[in-house]
Amino acid sequence: MSIRQKVPVVIIGAGPSGSVAAAILKQHDIDCIVLERSTFPRFSIGESLLPACMESLKKANLFDAVNKAGFQFKNGAAFRYQGKYTYFDFTDKYTPGEGTTFQVQRGPFDKLLADEAQKQGVEIRYQHTVTAVDIEPKQPVLSVIDEVGKPYQIQAGFILDASGYGRxxxxxxxxxxxxxxxxxxxxFTHVTDNITDSLASELNYDRDKITIYVHPDNQTVWYWLIPFSNGVCSVGVVSTPDFFEAYPDDEITALKQLTSEEPHLKQLFKDADFCHMSGTIGGYSANVKHLAGSNYAMLGNAGEFLDPVFSSGVTIAMKSAELATDTLIRQFNGEAVDWQKDYSEPLMVGVDTFRAYVEGWYDGRFQNVVFFENAHPEIxxxxSSILAGYAWDISNPYVANPQKRLSTLAEICSS
Incomplete structure (x- = not known):
C-alpha cells in the first residue's frame, strides 16, 4: 500500500479536542489533517460545558462562533436531594476567567467547531477510519480506509488521538x-420538556443551570437535567449496572419510571414528551498505560475518562488539546520537550482533581459538602472554581491537595 501523503500532524477525531487542537496548530502554521470516521452532525453526550472550556475556545479562535450560535446560557450548577436545594454560581468563584458557558446539543456544537476549524484552513476528512498505526518509525504511518472503502497510508510527524470513546x-x-x-x-434520552415559565417559577427551576438530582432512596444514583435553548432537555440516570436490572429493558419506559421516583423531576416532567432517541453507555471510565510517546499523544477521552457527574469530559478534552499543542509547537520549533513532564503530568493535575471529587461524590464526602447549609463563602x-472547570489552578488549595482538603471539609460539614 503506497503512502498517499506526508503531513506534520495527523489528528484522529474531529470532536472538541480535535477541532481545538487543529485550530491552534493552524494558527502556528503547522499543517494537520483530521481523520474523522463519522459524518457530522452526530449524537454524543457531554452536553453541559464548563466555563473553563470558553478559555480553550478563545485560544483556538472558536469562542465568537460559539457565543453567537444561540446555545442555552449556563451560569452554574444546581443540586437537589430529598427536598434540599443548593447551587453554585460560576461567576462567584475563586479563579479568574470566564464564569458562564453554554449547554449544547453536541451534534450541532461539534459540527460548529469543526466547520469553524475548516474555515481557518484545517483539512478534515470525514468517513476516514484509521485501521492500524505503526509508531516505530520516527514518523509514524497510519493505515486508513476512506469514505468509499479504499485503503491508503499517511505518514505523520506526530499523531494526536482525539477519538474520544473510540480510543x-x-x-x-x-x-x-x-x-x-x-x-x-x-x-439517557432527550425530552421535549414543555416546562412553562410559570411551572419553572413555581418549582424554583432555573434553565440557566444544569441540575444534578440524587435519587431519594439511593445516594449512589444520580440524574442530570440539561436544558437546551430549543425547549428540549437531556435527562440521564447514572448508577452501577446492577441497579438497572430492576427496571424495564425498554429505555424510555425505564427512564419514565426513574424520573417519576424523584419528586421534583416528576413535577417538572408532568407534561414532558419522551419522543426523542434514547441510549445507554456503560463501562465508560477508562485509563491508559501512558498518555504520550515520542511521536503521539492521547487527548481527552481517548486517554482517560472519569465520570459524567461534574461535566468534566469536554473540559479535560479541550485542556488536553491546549497542553498537547503547546508542547508540540515547541517541539516543532526545535526545542527539547519531555512529553511526560510537559504534557502528561500537567494534564493529570486537573484529571486527578476531578477524580478526587468524583470519588467523593460516590462515597458521600462531597455530597456532604454540596448540601451543607452553612457554607463559608470563600470556601x-x-x-465553585473546580465545578466551573478550573481544576488546574494550583493556587486553589482544593486543587493543590484535593483528597486531603475534601476529606477535612467533608468531616467539618458532617459534624
Whole structure:
C-alpha cells in the first residue's frame, strides 16, 4: 500500500479536542489533517460545558462562533436531594476567567467547531477510519480506509488521538488499562420538556443551570437535567449496572419510571414528551498505560475518562488539546520537550482533581459538602472554581491537595 501523503500532524477525531487542537496548530502554521470516521452532525453526550472550556475556545479562535450560535446560557450548577436545594454560581468563584458557558446539543456544537476549524484552513476528512498505526518509525504511518472503502497510508510527524470513546491509539497499540473507578452505566434520552415559565417559577427551576438530582432512596444514583435553548432537555440516570436490572429493558419506559421516583423531576416532567432517541453507555471510565510517546499523544477521552457527574469530559478534552499543542509547537520549533513532564503530568493535575471529587461524590464526602447549609463563602468560591472547570489552578488549595482538603471539609460539614 503506497503512502498517499506526508503531513506534520495527523489528528484522529474531529470532536472538541480535535477541532481545538487543529485550530491552534493552524494558527502556528503547522499543517494537520483530521481523520474523522463519522459524518457530522452526530449524537454524543457531554452536553453541559464548563466555563473553563470558553478559555480553550478563545485560544483556538472558536469562542465568537460559539457565543453567537444561540446555545442555552449556563451560569452554574444546581443540586437537589430529598427536598434540599443548593447551587453554585460560576461567576462567584475563586479563579479568574470566564464564569458562564453554554449547554449544547453536541451534534450541532461539534459540527460548529469543526466547520469553524475548516474555515481557518484545517483539512478534515470525514468517513476516514484509521485501521492500524505503526509508531516505530520516527514518523509514524497510519493505515486508513476512506469514505468509499479504499485503503491508503499517511505518514505523520506526530499523531494526536482525539477519538474520544473510540480510543483508537489505546486500542491499536494495546495501551488500555482498566479504570480504578467503579464501573457505572448511564441511561439517557432527550425530552421535549414543555416546562412553562410559570411551572419553572413555581418549582424554583432555573434553565440557566444544569441540575444534578440524587435519587431519594439511593445516594449512589444520580440524574442530570440539561436544558437546551430549543425547549428540549437531556435527562440521564447514572448508577452501577446492577441497579438497572430492576427496571424495564425498554429505555424510555425505564427512564419514565426513574424520573417519576424523584419528586421534583416528576413535577417538572408532568407534561414532558419522551419522543426523542434514547441510549445507554456503560463501562465508560477508562485509563491508559501512558498518555504520550515520542511521536503521539492521547487527548481527552481517548486517554482517560472519569465520570459524567461534574461535566468534566469536554473540559479535560479541550485542556488536553491546549497542553498537547503547546508542547508540540515547541517541539516543532526545535526545542527539547519531555512529553511526560510537559504534557502528561500537567494534564493529570486537573484529571486527578476531578477524580478526587468524583470519588467523593460516590462515597458521600462531597455530597456532604454540596448540601451543607452553612457554607463559608470563600470556601464555596474555591469549590465553585473546580465545578466551573478550573481544576488546574494550583493556587486553589482544593486543587493543590484535593483528597486531603475534601476529606477535612467533608468531616467539618458532617459534624
Amino acid at each position: 483508537v491509539l489505546p486500542r491499536l497499540l494495546d495501551l488500555e488499562l482498566p479504570s480504578d473507578l467503579s464501573q457505572r452505566k448511564a441511561l 464555596k468560591k474555591k469549590i
